[in-house]
Amino acid sequence: MYGKTGAGARASMAVLGAALLLAGCSSGGGGGKGEQSGAPVTQQPKNADPFWVNPDGNAAEQVAAYDKAGRDDDAEQIRKIAGQPTGEWIGPENPEQEARGFTEAAEKADRAAILVLYNIPHRDCGQFSQGGAADGNAYRTWIDGVARGIGDRPATVILEPDAILHLVNQCTPEEFREERYDLLKGAVTQLASLKNTKVYLDAGNAGWGHPDQIFEPLRAAGVDRADGFSVNVSNFYSTDDSVAYGKRLAAKVGNKHFVIDTSRNGNGPYTRGKPDENWCNPPGRALGENPTTKTADPLVDAYLWIKRPGESDGTCKGGPKAGEWWADYALKLAKASE
Secondary structure: OOOOOOOOOOHHHHHHHHHHHHHHHOHHHOOHHHHHOOOOOOOOOOOOOOEOOOOOOHHHHHHHHHHHOOOHHHHHHHHHHHOOOOOEEOOOOOHHHHHHHHHHHHHHOOOEEEEEEOOOOOEHHHOOOOEOOOOHHHHHHHHHHHHHHHOOOOEEEEEOOOOOHHHHOOOOOHHHHHHHHHHHHHHHHHHHOOOOEEEEEEOOOOOOOOHHHHHHHHHHOOHHHOOEEEEOOOOOOOHHHHHHHHHHHHOOOOOOEEEEEOOOEOOOOOOOOOHHHOOOOOOOOEOOOOOEOOOOOOOEEEEEOOOOOOEOOOOOOOOOOOOOEOHHHHHHHHHHOO
């Protein structure tokens, strides 16, 4: 009943992307490969969507490839993804370089970067996105690098999808629990101290549906020092259900605000497969509400595309490894959102 995340971009790709951005490919808020194909990827209106659109992401590359191949209709479909801000998942090897590259590019476009930090030790309970930092000290060093890379530039950080939920559902072994709370609290404290960074600690999804079990762990992980929490990361529960879940949970943690991942929830959750597999590349899903800070509830700070639509949940249902781009799935998500 919990969502899987995938590691986002592979570290080498993220470093390359950051290097391209620093070289000026995103200056002026458009450009990138999409611009070369005659279809520029530009920023969304700042008053409703203050987050940065990466003009050099996988979706933009796919648009260019479809344009070159004369697949105009498919290119237009993938532009639905390429034209929206999505989370940049910081890799394990070069956190300072990546965080700096993304936040500098965003600042040049007068926007805020969305960064997803997913490197907690013993991540994902040995499943498709297993891994993470080697130990607590390695994780603290990694967070130090992320913080240096962000500096005073605007950023919205989603901190450790599933990390708390996996404590609650007993997926994470007992011997790692105390350390995980300490690592999360330390990360929240450090990131929240940055001048222009907002931090949202992940708090599961509406399919979990047990705020009474997760609110105390959320407190123990330092949510009181964060800007709030995130729900539905990499999952498919409807926005209405996610708002209801978030509000029930907020009432137990001091009415903290929250953000909702709407990247793939346009058709709600898939319920026709095995319950423990419905989160992984389910068929028939659709893009959800576009990212915006103009939401349906004052407690909801934003709808965000935290999981990048078109990236695989793992090697299930014919998908590539978690976090890798899957053009066919991206195209289906986009077409289903018409």
